[in-house]
Amino acid sequence: MFEYYLLLTLLIIVLFIVISSLKIGISPMPTSKSARKIIVSTLQDSQNSTIIDLGSGFGTLAIFLAVNFPHKKVIGYELSLFAFLISQILKFTLGLKNLHFYKKDFLHQDLKNCDLVCYLFPIGMQKLEDKLFDEEINTTIISNTFAFRNIKAKEIIKDNSILKTPIYIYKT
Numbered sequence: 281m282f283e284y285y286l287l288l289t290l291l292i293i294v295l296f297i298v299i300s301s302l303k304i305g306i307s308p309m310p311t312s313k314s315a316r317k318i319i320v321s322t323l324q325d326s327q328n329s330t331i332i333d334l335g336s337g338f339g340t341l342a343i344f345l346a347v348n349f350p351h352k353k354v355i356g357y358e359l360s361l362f363a364f365l366i367s368q369i370l371k372f373t374l375g376l377k378n379l380h381f382y383k384k385d386f387l388h389q390d391l392k393n394c395d396l397v398c399y400l401f402p403i404g405m406q407k408l409e410d411k412l413f414d415e416e417i418n419t420t421i422i423s424n425t426f427a428f429r430n431i432k433a434k435e436i437i438k439d440n441s442i443l444k445t446p447i448y449i450y451k452t
């Protein structure tokens with residue numbers, strides 16, 4: 281009987297994640313390990329004290345950043361409720377004091393003076409690009425897989441996976 285309820289709960293959670301992914305436009309799929317390493321090495325020389333993961337999903341990328349940059353504040357904004365809850369559980373389990381997750385739309389947050397990382401989708405990239413122009417945000421932006429339409433990448437690094445996923449690095 282316990283197994284039945286457990287399975288039912290898991291199915292409901294998966295269903296909620298699928299529905300919110302359809303609404304938002306992307307699932308909480310995590311950035312690969314090799315891409316995470318590229319992101320960390322790219323941010324190594326940055327002087328900014330805050331890194332924001334725009335759409336933090338289950339929190340794995342933000343956790344990796346918080347562990348690798350213990351003296352920086354890492355923020356993750358996420359719209360999907362269950363992905364956000366899972367990231368909160370992971371944060372408290374790991375006891376990472378420099379990591380903060382918020383169930384908020386990053387398009388309505390102050391992104392100035394922070395390094396930005398994202399793994400979005402074409403419409404999400406377009407909205408982010410509009411915000412960067414409107415608010416004149418000048419910073420480093422690292423985007424997994426998807427490029428901006430009008431901003432030229434300073435560098436494009438391919439990860440080590442079979443897919444050779446591009447990581448776009450912008451200095452706006």
Ligand SMILES: C[S@@+](CC[C@H](N)C(=O)[O-])C[C@H]1O[C@@H](n2cnc3c(N)ncnc32)[C@H](O)[C@@H]1O
Binds near residue numbers: 304309341342
């Ligand atoms: C592919 S996942 C990436 C997760 C994580 N950043 C990583 O790289 O491992 C993209 C996430 O962005 C979230 N998202 C998309 N648009 C958003 C917005 N405007 N505000 C907050 N979260 C958003 C989605 O819900 C999804 O969980």
